[in-house]
Amino acid sequence: MKLYHGGANPVPTPLPESPVRNRPLDFGSGFYATTSLEQAQRWIRLRREQDAKFGNGVVSRYVINEAEIESSDLKVLRFSKDNLDPWFDFVMANRHTKAFTHDYDLVIGPVANDKVFVTLTLFEQGIIDKFMAIQQLKTFVLWDQYLFHTAKALKYLRFDGTEE
16 A cells, blocks of 8 residues: 655655644654545645745655554554544544553544644534534545554555655
8 A cells, every 4th residue: 555745855764753743643743644645745735835944845655565564563543434433532632631642553544634623623612512523524525644653663664755
């Protein structure tokens, strides 16, 4: 399976640490990738809009062997787009609970893009409840994201080149 990571520079050797961000990430710290080239390109466009020094951006391509991951001793947490309730709770915990940590090597599930982020914000502000938020989330096309949370998980990710 191919995965993509959009960033300012190529990332031939990803690290499990995420750079400091101005907001908590959906699944916690680590290296994020997606199966959607469009999503990786979109991330670059968003970053360019936010930071004039970002540059053109580069999509790094990777290959993972799903069978290897399934037969490995990695601790994997996989969220389904069909049941957003546990995903919602996990994302909210990562974003709002200071002491929240997890010990998963790899976390796979939907990405909270800008439309999803608006829904999460409405929930956080008490404007809508969890049921309403999840119902609204089900109407979006949710791209996926893979968080490689540990160096152990990153061993299964093979660099396959870049594209601008």
